Amino acid sequence: MPASPTLVWFRDDLRLADHPALRAAIDRGEPVIGVFLLDEVSPGIRPLGGAARWWLHHSLADLGARLAERGSALVLRRGAAAEEIPRFVAETGAGTVVWNRRYGGPERAIDADLKTRLRSDGVTVESYAASVLFEPWTVRTGAGTPFSVFTPFWNACLNLPAPRAPLPEPREIPGPATAPDTDALEEWGLLPTAPDWAEGLRERWRPGELAARRRLRDFLDDDLGTYDRARDEPAAGATSLLSPRLRWGELSPHTVWHDTLQAAGTGAHAASAHRFLSELGWREFAWHTLFHFPDLATRNWRASFDAFRWPHPDPEHLRAWERGETGIGLVDAGMRELWRTGYMHNRVRMVTASFLTKNLLVDWRIGEEWFWDTLVDADAANNPFNWQWVAGSGADAAPYFRIFNPARQAERFDPHGAYIAQWAPDAASRAPIVDLAATRREALDRYEDVKRAARAE
Structure with missing residues (x-):
């Protein structure tokens, strides 16, 4: 009897390296199937903007190719997660579903409901920390409340155990004997056509995990030393340009954190590295704020x-x-x-x-x-x-x-x-x-x- 596969539900983590859910799936020793669900219909889920859809198309194409190179597959499906994920589990006979955690209010509700539903059907479900350095419930004021000011927030983070080391990229990923049916990426209509306004995006960007790693390496080699003094000058070219890589999870914050510290050491770049990592801290602050205030896009925080x-x-x-x-x-x-x-x-x-x-x-x-x-x-x-x-x-x-x-x-x-x-x-x-x-x-x-x-x- 063939082993039941493990499903890895990719979300905003379109990479192979430092992917705790993927690593856990491989360690189970069963066939691994990656699935990405384009869900723009579940309650509270905000449909993507045009530029984000363009990036997603190319990043998914890259991820699918990289999974295929290692023996697995990326299946694309579209619809409400509450319906499509259980349907896909039944279709594949999966015994385990794993994912990396999300921190927005609607996303957490969807994931919690799915965990309950799938587990009641006898499916093992596990989630992992991957997209932030410090999970929101681990950082609190002395009174037990969320922080509202960045500097004490970041100081509290830095007093916690250091972020874990990133996981290596898997060389092989055991795939199913027969890959499940998948939507064609081109049929999702993520790319602009009438008109095609993305020429400038194509000139500036190359989405995908390998391009993200190259950009991080180039920044650390060429620009980290000047970041502290030139980061505010838009013509200087001293910024990292990593924000879309982090947004789509082509890089994990843990990789950025540890590679930056390794590149800086204790030498002349240490001050710039500290300043750059505090910007990563600002990203953390935003996600922690959203966790505690889910209506951040529609309601005044103050x-x-x-x-x-x-x-x-x-x-x-x-x-x-x-x-x-x-x-x-x-x-x-x-x-x-x-x-x-x-x-x-x-x-x-x-x-x-x-x-x-x-x-x-x-x-x-x-x-x-x-x-x-x-x-x-x-x-x-x-x-x-x-x-x-x-x-x-x-x-x-x-x-x-x-x-x-x-x-x-x-x-x-x-x-x-x-x-x-x-x-x-x-x-x-x-x-x-x-x-x-x-x-x-x-x-x-x-x-x-x-x-x-x-x-x-």
Whole structure:
């Protein structure tokens, strides 16, 4: 009688190296079948944006090829997890299902219900820690509450046992004698066709695990030493560009953590490595916040911010922001880089978000939705977390009434105008759509409502 297979349910962990669920499946000694489920219909699951769908297509193609090279298979299915995963278990006769844990509210509910249902049917179900360095329930204040400020949060993390070492990539993966039927990836329609707007994404990115490892190695070899002093300069090319790799799990944070420490050692790069790893800590902070506040994309984390009076957005102003036609050089350069490549430098993300929410007085949720659709690295935690931080409604947004001046930001971080010249060379020829000083004063006036609400709490 053939052995019952073990199913590995891939989600946002599209890799073979440092994949605890995959390693556990291989160690069972039974045939291993990978499955990826495109679930955009379960309650609370947010459909992917266009740029994310583009990346997912190519990353899945890469993962399927790598699994096949090692003797296994990746099966693609589409639909609600509560229906499709039990159906696939019955179809394959699997005795075990394994996955790496997720931390969003709807995802946790889906996984918990599936565990209960499958176990009641006699199926072994196990889950593993893989996508964050420190699981959310392990980091608490002395009072037992979640942290709301980054620095004490990250200090608490660093006082915990160090993140585990990454697991090696398996050389062989025992597969089934006959691979189950699979959807054709091309039939999912993840790639844009009418029109095909992804030319800039194809020029900039090559999704997949091997490309992710090369990017990490190149960053550590070439840019880690200058990261501490040049990371805020969008024209410097000193950032890691690892955010989409981490978002899709082509790299694990454990791999980034340990490879960075190994590359830095105790030499001249140690300070830059510390700064870079704190950015990994900011990612952790976002996921911990989402775990404790599942409505992060739709509701103000800071309740007093409900008093902020968002006017009805001016459609012409909003369109100008989306297209990079505001007449503000750094803002326009960032928005055009985003549209062309699916990416924007982090410093410029803060400036463009501040301009939308505090100069144009557009609700942060509208900007978050635009980034969700256009960023290749948009995920359920970091995207809304960072928008709320800039808007002033989120965790650690102190002072929450901070307003970035895009002109001063350009003078400081793009002093030679190289970034603006690259992405918005016509910026100087256009008049700004709003007066920065006047709109700043209006935003500060509206913040008085938030201050009064905060004092009343």
